[in-house]
Amino acid sequence: MMETTVFFGEVVAKAVDIVSSASLPLAVGKPLLIRDLYGLVSIALNIKRSENQEIVSKLEKEVTKLGAYAGRPGVICADDLFDADQVFKDPSIVQFVIPGTELSVSMLDRQVTGQDWLSSRGETEGAAVLRSVPRLVFFGLKGGVGRSTALAILAYQLAKAGKQVLLIDLDLESPGLSGLLLPPERLADFGVVDWLVEDAIGQGSDVVKRMISASPLSENLRHEIRVAAAIGNADGYYLDKLSRAYADVSVADRPKRFSERIQRLVVTLEEKEKPDVVLIDSRAGMHDLAALSIVGLASTAFLFATDTPQGWQGYRSLFTHWQSRPEVARNVRERLKMVSALFPESDQVVRAKKFLERSYTLFADTLYDEVKAGGVVPDERDLFNFDIDDIAAPHYPLRIRWNSRLQEFDPLQIGNGLFGEDEIRAAYGEFLDGVLQSLDGAQSQ
Amino acid sequence: MWHGHPTDAEGSFEKSSGFRVHVDQLLITTTFSSLRLIVNSRSGAKYLAMIPSIDAFSDWKVHHRYFSDAALPASFSKWKAAALEVGLMLDKAFLDGLK
Numbered sequence: 001m002m003e004t005t006v007f008f009g010e011v012v013a014k015a016v017d018i019v020s021s022a023s024l025p026l027a028v029g030k031p032l033l034i035r036d037l038y039g040l041v042s043i044a045l046n047i048k049r050s051e052n053q054e055i056v057s058k059l060e061k062e063v064t065k066l067g068a069y070a071g072r073p074g075v076i077c078a079d080d081l082f083d084a085d086q087v088f089k090d091p092s093i094v095q096f097v098i099p100g101t102e103l104s105v106s107m108l109d110r111q112v113t114g115q116d117w118l119s120s121r122g123e124t125e126g127a128a129v130l131r132s133v134p135r136l137v138f139f140g141l142k143g144g145v146g147r148s149t150a151l152a153i154l155a156y157q158l159a160k161a162g163k164q165v166l167l168i169d170l171d172l173e174s175p176g177l178s179g180l181l182l183p184p185e186r187l188a189d190f191g192v193v194d195w196l197v198e199d200a201i202g203q204g205s206d207v208v209k210r211m212i213s214a215s216p217l218s219e220n221l222r223h224e225i226r227v228a229a230a231i232g233n234a235d236g237y238y239l240d241k242l243s244r245a246y247a248d249v250s251v252a253d254r255p256k257r258f259s260e261r262i263q264r265l266v267v268t269l270e271e272k273e274k275p276d277v278v279l280i281d282s283r284a285g286m287h288d289l290a291a292l293s294i295v296g297l298a299s300t301a302f303l304f305a306t307d308t309p310q311g312w313q314g315y316r317s318l319f320t321h322w323q324s325r326p327e328v329a330r331n332v333r334e335r336l337k338m339v340s341a342l343f344p345e346s347d348q349v350v351r352a353k354k355f356l357e358r359s360y361t362l363f364a365d366t367l368y369d370e371v372k373a374g375g376v377v378p379d380e381r382d383l384f385n386f387d388i389d390d391i392a393a394p395h396y397p398l399r400i401r402w403n404s405r406l407q408e409f410d411p412l413q414i415g416n417g418l419f420g421e422d423e424i425r426a427a428y429g430e431f432l433d434g435v436l437q438s439l440d441g442a443q444s445q
Numbered sequence: 446m447w448h449g450h451p452t453d454a455e456g457s458f459e460k461s462s463g464f465r466v467h468v469d470q471l472l473i474t475t476t477f478s479s480l481r482l483i484v485n486s487r488s489g490a491k492y493l494a495m496i497p498s499i500d501a502f503s504d505w506k507v508h509h510r511y512f513s514d515a516a517l518p519a520s521f522s523k524w525k526a527a528a529l530e531v532g533l534m535l536d537k538a539f540l541d542g543l544k
Contacts, residue, residue: 034540036540036541036542037541037542037543038542040542071542072542076540080539081536081539082532082533082535082536083532083533083536086533086536087536087540108540110537110540110541110542112487112488246487246490247487247490247491247494248490248491248493248494248495249490249494250493250494250497253497253498254497255491255494255495255497256494257491257494
């Protein structure tokens with residue numbers, strides 16, 4: 001009989017089937033799936049191989065059904081490991097729900113990148129600070145949707161409204177925020193990338209002292225806009241530094257992942273600057289920096305989108321990723337807010353309706369709890385679900401209207417009369433009001 | 446010379462003899478921290494970060510394996526802690542599929 005090729009997307013469901021059909025004795029405990037860097041899946045059992053040969057051999061034979069994706073070894077036992085407790089109690093283990101079913105399994109997913117899309121905010125160093133300082137993250141699946149400009153204008157409005165603003169550029173591969181808010185001569189000596197390199201050898205605190213600039217945009221306002229740029233002005237070598245920036249390093253004799261290091265930097269900057277609000281420009285696309293920014297840092301993540309099939313498809317891929325790990329989805333979904341960017345000047349009623357419907361469908365299919373007709377609902381207030389027209393819902397977009405004059409807008413010119421307040425409000429008013437209201441709401445809670 | 450193979454002043458095989466040497470003589474400097482000169486790439490940095498105490502082996506020699514408990518030097522506890530880190534790092538590499 002010809003063997004059928006097994007592909008990546010089928011493996012976990014097949015592995016769950018193997019585990020369910022194996023009728024493992026209760027004493028064996030709950031099996032854990034371990035998916036390695038190549039996607040190969042092993043079944044891990046917290047028992048000794050030497051004392052359970054028959055069970056292990058039978059299961060190993062079954063695992064071969066995963067074809068090229070069968071783990072090597074197919075079954076991992078406690079005595080195959082140096083410290084089994086650390087593996088079976090790894091905080092990265094999540095319940096993985098097979099899409100379209102109610103089948104789930106505990107899974108330890110070893111990944112080359114992207115672990116932060118699945119991390120729990122509760123584990124992070126920044127968790128305590130999150131409660132006191134709002135961190136607004138700006139994210140877009142694609143560049144060129146006006147994310148950085150919106151961020152600069154929001155920073156101006158917040159400073160004008162009497163808030164001390166700290167702005168952090170985490171778009172390390174495409175740093176641009178500092179260019180919008182700082183003339184070259186105002187750029188600080190060091191940026192985020194410098195901190196990452198210097199911190200790896202214990203010199204991070206020397207960099208922090210020299211990595212903040214005040215934007216001239218806030219010169220005549222009640223409060224300042226302080227900027228931590230990605231790039232510094234002191235000694236160049238940006239790509240040499242960037243090529244080392246993502247390293248995990250040992251800090252105080254403990255391994256620290258890149259994401260933990262950035263969280264520590266953000267907390268350090270917050271402690272030093274004492275801002276009322278932190279604005280973070282995230283890298284575009286499904287990159288580790290975006291994952292960290294949205295999942296690990298944001299109190300609210302603004303998801304910029306234009307009404308294009310590829311944009312919705314991208315967000316669906318991301319949301320589905322969370323949907324298959326329900327505890328991660330629960331952690332993230334209440335902190336999301338869609339932004340309808342570059343909202344066209346024509347057919348606005350029809351276009352607004354279409355955007356809203358697509359956004360609602362996306363959230364309802366993936367991140368909102370399902371309300372089952374006639375089913376038993378423990379308490380509807382516990383369900384995370386919204387009406388399509390609920391303006392407070394994550395799917396309900398804040399709109400930024402397209403304006404040709406503002407496409408080449410230099411925020412530093414706000415104060416010189418080239419751009420009137422009315423013109424800015426016409427394009428950004430709905431967005432700015434929405435953000436300010438959410439900040440006021442968060443502070444009154 | 447020992448059975449036709451060149452030896453050094455202490456009677457050990459010279460490096461040119463073709464015999465394999467133990468890990469304490471493998472690294473290009475006298476300390477294990479020189480691993481940093483070898484490791485490359487993001488994955489390399491990840492595993493290196495898991496063994497921050499690796500330099501504790503700088504005064505470990507292969508013959509320490511044969512010491513009795515009573516004769517073990519003061520460095521023993523540092524070696525033990527560093528070995529624990531290496532063991533945990535090897536678990537991670539094993540789960541990652543680097544077998």
